[in-house]
Amino acid sequence: MTQLARALTIAGSDSGGGAGIQADLKTFQELRVFGMTAITAVTAQNTLGVFDVQTLPAEAVAKQLDAVATDIGVDATKTGMLANAEITALVARKVKEHQLFPLVVDPVMVSTSGHLLLDQAARKQFIEELIPLATVITPNIPEAEALTETPLTDLNARKQAAQALHALGAQSVVIKGGHLEDDEAVDLFYDGKEFVFLRSPRFDTPHTHGTGCTLSAAIAAYLARGFTLANAVSQAKQFISAAISHAFPLGNGHGPTNHWAHRLGGELYAD
Ligand SMILES: Nc1ncnc2c1ncn2[C@@H]1O[C@H](COP(=O)(O)OP(=O)(O)O)[C@@H](O)[C@H]1O
Numbered sequence: 631m632t633q634l635a636r637a638l639t640i641a642g643s644d645s646g647g648g649a650g651i652q653a654d655l656k657t658f659q660e661l662r663v664f665g666m667t668a669i670t671a672v673t674a675q676n677t678l679g680v681f682d683v684q685t686l687p688a689e690a691v692a693k694q695l696d697a698v699a700t701d702i703g704v705d706a707t708k709t710g711m712l713a714n715a716e717i718t719a720l721v722a723r724k725v726k727e728h729q730l731f732p733l734v735v736d737p738v739m740v741s742t743s744g745h746l747l748l749d750q751a752a753r754k755q756f757i758e759e760l761i762p763l764a765t766v767i768t769p770n771i772p773e774a775e776a777l778t779e780t781p782l783t784d785l786n787a788r789k790q791a792a793q794a795l796h797a798l799g800a801q802s803v804v805i806k807g808g809h810l811e812d813d814e815a816v817d818l819f820y821d822g823k824e825f826v827f828l829r830s831p832r833f834d835t836p837h838t839h840g841t842g843c844t845l846s847a848a849i850a851a852y853l854a855r856g857f858t859l860a861n862a863v864s865q866a867k868q869f870i871s872a873a874i875s876h877a878f879p880l881g882n883g884h885g886p887t888n889h890w891a892h893r894l895g896g897e898l899y900a901d
């Protein structure tokens with residue numbers, strides 16, 4: 631029997647099921663990876679916004695990480711909502727202690743609805759302690775702007791931001807293009823040597839809740855299965871493209887993506 635790949639997500643819970651831990655577990659399951667969790671916060675959230683955040687004590691996050699790492703084992707890890715400086719520093723420490731690599735760092739800062747998901751006081755720990763451990767960091771445009779303190783007005787600025795994040799110690803960088811307004815949704819991948827564009831059509835839909843979570847979880851799933859970094863990133867882009875193209879019009883706001891759409895076939899949607 632082949633060994634089952636195991637992936638761990640360290641993130642917040644989204645009661646609406648579209649983002650956070652819920653999106654990550656759905657993605658892991660779809661990509662035939664055994665999913666495990668360390669929950670950092672419980673949000674009351676739906677397609678319209680975030681209504682409450684209860685952050686767990688760092689101690690509780692540490693115990694979840696110890697429990698899964700010392701018994702089940704981890705082939706790849708992703709981080710999402712880390713909530714505050716204490717949890718960010720703790721996660722960096724536990725990643726090193728348990729060697730939770732490869733590590734996908736999704737620098738979740740603010741929800742689309744504008745709710746703060748990472749305290750601004752956590753910036754120092756995030757930059758100095760977590761980014762240097764990242765196999766890949768996956769900021770959207772506002773997150774890359776916040777981390778580099780530079781407005782990303784054009785492609786050249788995005789390339790420079792990717793280089794700056796790589797210089798902070800991340801092995802590679804994906805600057806996601808979902809927030810741009812081009813006809814295509816183009817993400818920029820940089821591995822310290824070359825730039826690669828990850829392209830898909832831009833789907834005309836408001837139902838994009840959890841796209842960043844799903845993309846980073848898919849990268850972690852493919853890395854857990856042993857794909858090379860470049861292949862993991864490119865397959866994950868196909869997975870999220872399919873999920874957005876068949877997104878669910880659920881709720882009254884930004885609905886979730888469809889995690890099983892990759893099964894539907896077609897060039898873009900290959901497994
Ligand atoms: N309307 C869209 N059509 C196609 N792909 C999209 C669309 N919106 C976002 N994406 C893709 O979804 C992924 C997440 O991007 P983005 O929305 O920038 O991240 P976040 O959810 O973290 O804000 C990226 O691969 C991006 O290109």
Ligand SMILES: Cc1ncc(COP(=O)(O)OP(=O)(O)O)c(N)n1
Pocket residue numbers: 641642643644649650651673675710711738740741742743747838839840841842843844
């Ligand atoms: C609990 C939780 N984690 C992360 C997010 C952000 O999700 P993301 O995919 O980055 O983007 P939006 O869905 O906010 O566009 C979240 N909302 N909740």
